Amino acid sequence: MNTGTLLTRIRLEQRSLIDINKKLYELEHLLPAPAPEQFIKTAKSAALLSERSTAQLRNFLFTVCGGMPQDYYLQAAEMQGIRLNVDDDILSVRLPALLLKKTRTEGFKFLQPAIHAALKQYAEQQNLPHFCECTICIEHIYDSCLPIxxxxxxxxxxxxxVLDIITLYCMTDDTGALCDQFQTTRFADSSCTIISVMQKEKFSAWLDMKNPAKSVKS
Structure with missing residues (x-):
């Protein structure tokens, strides 16, 4: 790729980031009492522009490097805030976002390669537990600033x-014949999703520890 082409691509990415910044300024000026519909529309526009910018920057990097740099998606998982933990043979996967509606899954795709990379590395270094029959617990954690x-x-x-990716690394299958599923909601400092996989006999103690009945915003 020659210098002129590189400069054109760099300036394209600069314009994308400027467009995102403009949307964020619009959100700022809608405060302190924004019309909910307008605020949501502008926030959505900023998020979609960011999705496009992320995809373009990835493609730009891969083009410059002649392919995907080694460990890129593993580093992306770290930057995005994807966290894995195994404690008492319970696997927990923390995702830095709420799960999307079934009709809007496109926005979650940028996380998928990073989730794969994080699970693959953990499986190689830490020996992930393998579950034949299990309980899958999904915690939907909302930012406490959000209304009920x-x-x-x-x-x-x-x-x-997301479950298809986790299943690939640590479960025989996520069919209902083998797996129970539990979902709960609570509020915290920021929005995220935590998916925990455990042997069925551990679920009762896990539930007592989480005590979700007291975690919902009043």
Missing amino acids: KAVRDYDNLETKE
């Missing part, structure tokens, strides 16, 4: 794409 009406119905959320 922001909480969505569980049956409207897309879980399959």
Whole structure:
């Protein structure tokens, strides 16, 4: 790629980031009492521009390098805030976002290669537990700044794409014949999703520890 082409691509990425910044300024000026519909529309626009910018920057890097740099997605997982932990043979996967509605799964795709990379490395270095029959617990954690009406119905959320990745590394299958599934909601400092996989006999103690009945915002 010659210097002129590189400069054109760099300036394209600069314009994308400027567009995102403009949307964030718009959000700032909508405060302190924004019209909810306008605020949501502008926030969505900023997020979509960011999705496009992320994809373009990845493609730019891969083009410059002649392919994907080694450990890129593993480093992306670290930057995105994907966290894995195994404690008492319970695998917990923390994702830095709430699961999306079933009709809007595109926005979650940028996390998928990073989740794969993080699980692959953990399996190689830490020996992930393998589950034949298990319980899958999904914690939907909402930012405490959000109103209670922001909480969505569980049956409207897309879980399959993420569970398929986790299943690949530590489960025989996520069929209902082998796996129970539990979902709960609570509020905390920031929004995220935590998916825990455990032997069925550990679920009762896990639930007592989480005590979800006291975690929902009043």
